[in-house]
Amino acid sequence: MSVPRHAGLTRRSAHTLRVCVRVHIGAFRSEADVSLPSSSSLLEALPELLELVDAPTVTRPWRASSPGGAPLPMAEPLADLSVNHGDVILLHPAEPVDAPIVRDAAEALVAQATGQGAAHALSAASVAGACAAAGALLPWVGIGWAALAGATTLVITALWQRRRGELVVPAALFAAVAAVSAVGGQDLWHPSAWAESGLASKTSLAWIAAAGLAAAALVTAGMRIVGVAGDRVTAALLTTCGLFAVAGAGLLVPGDPVAAVGSAALVTIIVAVSALPGMATSLAGLSVPRIPTAGQEMSVSDLHQPDVDARASRARALADGIAVGIAVVAVAGVVAVGSVGGWGAQLLALALAGATGLQAARFRPPVPAWCLSVVALVAAVVAAAGHSWVLGAIVAAATVTAPLWAGRVSRIEPTSAIWWERAELVAVVAVLPLAGWVSGLLAAIRGLG
Numbered sequence: 001m002s003v004p005r006h007a008g009l010t011r012r013s014a015h016t017l018r019v020c021v022r023v024h025i026g027a028f029r030s031e032a033d034v035s036l037p038s039s040s041s042l043l044e045a046l047p048e049l050l051e052l053v054d055a056p057t058v059t060r061p062w063r064a065s066s067p068g069g070a071p072l073p074m075a076e077p078l079a080d081l082s083v084n085h086g087d088v089i090l091l092h093p094a095e096p097v098d099a100p101i102v103r104d105a106a107e108a109l110v111a112q113a114t115g116q117g118a119a120h121a122l123s124a125a126s127v128a129g130a131c132a133a134a135g136a137l138l139p140w141v142g143i144g145w146a147a148l149a150g151a152t153t154l155v156i157t158a159l160w161q162r163r164r165g166e167l168v169v170p171a172a173l174f175a176a177v178a179a180v181s182a183v184g185g186q187d188l189w190h191p192s193a194w195a196e197s198g199l200a201s202k203t204s205l206a207w208i209a210a211a212g213l214a215a216a217a218l219v220t221a222g223m224r225i226v227g228v229a230g231d232r233v234t235a236a237l238l239t240t241c242g243l244f245a246v247a248g249a250g251l252l253v254p255g256d257p258v259a260a261v262g263s264a265a266l267v268t269i270i271v272a273v274s275a276l277p278g279m280a281t282s283l284a285g286l287s288v289p290r291i292p293t294a295g296q297e298m299s300v301s302d303l304h305q306p307d308v309d310a311r312a313s314r315a316r317a318l319a320d321g322i323a324v325g326i327a328v329v330a331v332a333g334v335v336a337v338g339s340v341g342g343w344g345a346q347l348l349a350l351a352l353a354g355a356t357g358l359q360a361a362r363f364r365p366p367v368p369a370w371c372l373s374v375v376a377l378v379a380a381v382v383a384a385a386g387h388s389w390v391l392g393a394i395v396a397a398a399t400v401t402a403p404l405w406a407g408r409v410s411r412i413e414p415t416s417a418i419w420w421e422r423a424e425l426v427a428v429v430a431v432l433p434l435a436g437w438v439s440g441l442l443a444a445i446r447g448l449g
Helices: 042-053 105-112 121-161 165-184 191-197 202-225 231-252 257-283 308-340 343-360 366-383 388-400 402-410 414-439 441-448
Strands: 016-025 028-037 062-065 088-093
Touching (some): 016 042, 028 042, 121 165, 165 202, 231 257, 231 308, 257 308, 257 343, 257 366, 308 343, 308 366, 343 366, 343 414
Parallel strands (some): 016 088
16 A cells, blocks of 8 residues: 655655555566665665565566656666655566567568559459440440440459459449430430430430439349448449439429439438438447436346447448448539529539538548538539639638638637537528529429419
8 A cells, every 4th residue: 555645755855765566477466565765776675575575586687667667777776766655666577578670671661561552453454344345345236235245244353353342333334324225225325316216305314314223223232242342332332323313303393304303412412411320320230329217127228239349340331332422412413503504503502512511520530521522612613603713712712821720620619619500500401492493393383373
């Protein structure tokens, strides 16, 4: 038991120091409270201390240290050490130190080479081969069959390699092209013939888009079932297909189909961003622990999940994939809205930029944060269409003054965070009526009256 310090008694004025000596030798643990002369060293008192605690004999030299691991010279008097009354001194055998590894220049460069080399060279070669095969067949069989050949080549390669999950993305794209060609026919790739073949109608466009999305989703799901596609790739592709399918409901709104589908896509991604954390944790099987309240049975509490770390890692991967899918749909939607033009499209893009930019600041994982930041930047560019010098001036001013405000943003006060949250709420709420205005839904509702 350590002895407390006494007022007015310092280690330099006292003839003895009352300390606690702990001896650690492997599994042996022992300690003793002793009074040592301040003029003596630990090396001089070591035999008596070891005999006092009945320590076993060791062949290695003894070392002394503080509880924090700082070494204490054993040959110096205690009065010259940073030891006070009541302190703890650890005695333990010296640990063997590994010999230093001396590397030459070549070995040092090899040790620092942590990359994987041309890790994705085979994947790039597979995609190039699929494109070459599709291009070679294109003059004889048409776009649909050529795309199907490319998709088949990539699927076979992915199944053969088993670890080439990145091949699922081009395979899904080839499958989507083959599906839309099968439904739309050869006239699909000639917009001038849409009016004669009836492809310009919203119903035809809906069926064509549904066929492409279904083909991409089926390829992705199949590759996931056989264990080729990972969680990130699967989540990204299925999220993209699902959000595009939901955005296709904009074709039901009378008016410009591009504006309607683009506006519906932006509303869909706002909802998806809000549900992103919940979807990722639910799909990974994570659940918030439920603690029984006063008077409730303990049986209502959740059971312990032994694989919670693996589930958390999977939730992180799913969140990254969902964020990538949201970004793809959002960029396509905001570009579609920007192509319409007008004040409504500009205000909608501005509201989306504010909403996604503020939401990106709330995500700690880098992938969702960067995905939403890219969406915000694209939306800001679309909002500034025709007045790009304004956006350029704002970006230049923000860059020049970044040393003044960047540090404050990183440690924002709670009261300021409330205003950021309110601004985010205003931007999110503004997206809904602006999307209805741009899509023509509000005009259709007024026409009903």
